[in-house]
Structure formats: structure tokens, C-alpha cells
Amino acid sequence: MNLIEPALQWQPEFQAIRRDLHAHPELKFKEVRTAEVVARNLQQWGYTVDCGLAGTGVVASLTVGTSKRSIGLRADMDALPLQEINHFEHRSVHDGRMHACGHDGHTAMLLAAARVMMHRKQINGTVHFIFQPAEEGGGGARRMIEEGLFKRFPCDAVFGLHNWPGTAAGTFGVTPGPMMASSNEFEIHVHGKGAHAALPHLGVDPVMIAVAIAQNLQTIVSRNCKPIDAAVLSITKIHAGSATNIIAQEARMAGTVRTFSINVLDMVEARMREIIEHTAIALGGSATLSFERNYPPTVNNPEMASFCADVMEEVVGAENVDRRIEPTMGAEDFSYMLLEKPGSYAFIGNGAGGHREMGHGAGPCTLHNASYDFNDEIIPIGATYWVRLAERFLSEPA
Ligand SMILES: [Zn+2]
């Protein structure tokens, strides 16, 4: 492994910051203390800090030399509404709040990179360190953009990094094109006509309509989606009725749709509307669909993904980099940044859980799990990746 010396040497300091953030998790758009910790450290290392984009967002910039080239590096800062079950010293001090997605680690790695880059000053251009709130369902990235992130801090390209438990520490993964899915929620309201269950001919049974809709919707992925395009349509709720001798008046259904492209998403939503409305009419009732698009798909610029992979290879060696990692159906609000700028999102191995024996305590170590903990050993690896990425990007001719 080819790590930058100060990143390695200062690991204990960044580990302490990471554990302090872990002990004080804050939920989306409420990252007040976290933003203060980030800003205070950056100021100590000589940065001028901009606070307040999207409420609690923090941006710091480093300009060296005369080049107009610029790069944005992004970390997320928010925690999850989850009760931590770990017993180690740095466990959450707040009931029902926990850093179970490792955003404490992402913040620490980017802080480490900021400190190392200020120390080295081996760039020609500008690096913007972007600490965003509310990745977990709040769309903090979108709000930062709406409030002028890229106008005030212009970036030629922007990069994101997420820890990935289960893959070895000292490894990276990235892929050109879609890396994570769009996430969308829907609700269906079926209107029938209530009646005595012994006299069905006097009513319109919304249960039968709901069942038919559920069946017919499954033809979208199997019959309308191009076989090489991926989509998920899951109906996760069906509710109707109150007694065994009453045909209900209405039924409600809900679920999620995931896709890797907006085109496929447009098609799925349009077909859902047709199938839902016409199935209900065919059975004598009516139905409406409300469809809410949350995060768009996270789609890496192929050139930037390849650039990332080259930098990763420089840090951990080609044998430890998966240049075509399998995309996941999870979602990420870094997708909004990739809609604005070329760039790439990547995974850094958080380890298979071995770090837990070194004082982290036992238990599974998967994202959004109540016993998760970020692996502090990878802070210098992530920090070195950030530093080399920025230095290499900014050394290329404009
Ligand atoms: Zn998460």
C-alpha cells in the first residue's frame, strides 16, 4: 500500500475526531455540532470556512498556483434514527440516533485529506471540500446545489466515497455508468363499493381490484422492461377491510420502484398508471396512483470512473481495485451532484468485521445495522485516495 506519510502518522488524531462524531450523531439537517467540529478543525489548519449552505453544510477551499481547474470532494455528515446496541466507549450518547452508515468516517476521511493537502500544497488549482447534511432521505446535496453550491464553488468535476462493509479494508470499487439506483415510492388508492359479503353483486370489491392490480403490475418488469435494463417494483403494503362479513369500500396499496436510469423510470411510472386505472375500470371500480420520485440514479461519468480507478490502483495496487463493481439497488443523494457535474462515486472497503475485535465489540457490521461501526484503520487509505485524486486531477493541463 502506498499511503501518504502524514495521513498515516496523524491517524490517531482523525480516529479521535471520528469517534467523537460517532458518539454525537445528529439527524438530517440538524448536524449543528457536527458542522461546528468540521469548521473548527478546518479553521485550525488554516482554512477559511463557509457555513450554512442547506442549513448545516460546510465548504472549505484550497487554492494553490495559477490554474483555473477545480475539483469538489464530498462527504456526508448525518446519522440515522436507530438505537445503537454497541457497548464500546464511543457509542452514541443519544438514544435513538446512531452513525450506522459510516458518515462519521466519511467526514473524518475528508477532514484528514483537507489537513494533509494544506500541509503538502501539491496542487495547481482549487479543491473544494464539501461537507453536506441530510444524505439519509433529506436530499441535502440537492438543497446545497439549489442554494448555489456550484455557483459559489465552481467544480470541473465532483467525487464521492462511501465505505462498504464486507469488502476488505485496503480495497476500492467503482464502475462506469450506473452505480446506485433511483429510489421512488408509490401509493395506490382503490375505490370500490361496500356491500354485505353475502351479497357481492350489490358491491364492487376493492380487494379483488387490488389483487388484480398487484398481479398486473408485475408484468411491467417482466414484459415492458428491456431484458438488459434493471428495475424493481415491490408492492410492500395492501390494506383493506374490517370484518369477515363486509366487502370493503376501498383498498390502499404502497411500495417502491428502483431503476438505474430515468428513461426506465419514466416507462415504469407511465405503465403503472395505465395498468392501475384500467384494471380498476375493468372490474367496475376506480383507482389512482400517487408516485413520488426520491433520489435519481447515481450514474458515474465513465471517464471519471476510470480516472478514479487509476488513482485507487496507485494507492492500493491493481489487485485491490474492482474497476467494474456490481451496482447496488440502494440510493444516494450524491446522484444530484452527478446530474450537475461530471464525476464519480466509489466504494472503499470497510473490512469484513475484523476491526471489531480491536475494541469495537462483537456483532454484524453492515450498513444501517444497530451494531455497525466504521473501521478507523481505513481513514489513512481514504484520505490518501482523496489527496492523490485531487493532486492528479489538478496536475493535468486545463
Ligand atoms: Zn445510509
Ligand SMILES: [Zn+2]
Ligand atoms: Zn451512507
